[in-house]
Amino acid sequence: xxxxxxxxxxxxxxxxxxxxxxxxxxxxxxxxxxxxxxxxxxxxxxxxxxxxxxxxxxxxxxxxxxxxxxxxxxxxxxxxxxxxxxxxxxxxxxxxxxxxxxxxxxxxxxxxx
Amino acid sequence: xxxxxxxxxxxxxxxxxxxxxxxxxxxxxxxxxxxxxxxxxxxxxxxxxxxxxxxxxxxxxxxxxxxxxxxxxxxxxxxxxxxxxxxxxxxxxxxxxxxxxxxxxxxxxxxxxxxxxx
Numbered sequence: 217x218x219x220x221x222x223x224x225x226x227x228x229x230x231x232x233x234x235x236x237x238x239x240x241x242x243x244x245x246x247x248x249x250x251x252x253x254x255x256x257x258x259x260x261x262x263x264x265x266x267x268x269x270x271x272x273x274x275x276x277x278x279x280x281x282x283x284x285x286x287x288x289x290x291x292x293x294x295x296x297x298x299x300x301x302x303x304x305x306x307x308x309x310x311x312x313x314x315x316x317x318x319x320x321x322x323x324x325x326x327x328x329x
Numbered sequence: 330x331x332x333x334x335x336x337x338x339x340x341x342x343x344x345x346x347x348x349x350x351x352x353x354x355x356x357x358x359x360x361x362x363x364x365x366x367x368x369x370x371x372x373x374x375x376x377x378x379x380x381x382x383x384x385x386x387x388x389x390x391x392x393x394x395x396x397x398x399x400x401x402x403x404x405x406x407x408x409x410x411x412x413x414x415x416x417x418x419x420x421x422x423x424x425x426x427x428x429x430x431x432x433x434x435x436x437x438x439x440x441x442x443x444x445x446x447x
Contacts, residue, residue: 307372313433
């Protein structure tokens with residue numbers, strides 16, 4: 217149990233376009249999901265906390281208008297990178313909370329050309 | 330603010346031997362949780378082991394054990410009988426509260442790259 221999926225696993229987009237990443241809890245409901253970003257050979261940095269039915273809470277320094285988060289159901293949160301630039305190229309990982317524990321998705325590797 | 334420090338960028342171990350990965354933390358909270366995750370080259374984060382700040386016994390999960398020294402604020406991961414498949418990045422992380430209602434945020438260290446040699 218406690219499986220989290222992400223889609224897509226890899227995406228390449230052109231600079232200036234928007235990209236949507238989905239995070240799904242497959243066998244449990246998650247009122248809270250988290251979005252992390254990981255640059256090469258670095259640690260995971262929390263970007264935002266996604267709460268079902270309410271606005272996401274963003275970490276300091278993360279632009280909420282650039283990284284749009286929607287948590288419309290108890291099993292799905294989406295992260296949209298708007299007007300992507302090459303510096304947004306990174307590995308994006310989500311996690312979903314169940315009974316106090318976080319279960320991570322497999323990650324999405326975004327490359328902006 | 331909470332902080333996790335992993336001082337070993339890379340570690341090497343011979344297959345079948347034990348290895349210790351260091352982790353120290355800094356927090357003013359009395360209640361917190363400590364985690365270790367494994368991240369292979371494919372990128373997924375694999376949960377290994379958890380230690381609550383009030384747990385009196387060191388956590389163990391199969392070949393993984395956590396050497397929790399609260400006074401020294403350290404939570405080292407010990408992997409016994411290393412296997413080639415253990416080669417990966419290992420991250421220590423802290424959650425700010427073990428109780429419901431805590432922020433549940435995880436703060437990660439910079440990681441240690443473990444290489445198991447045959």
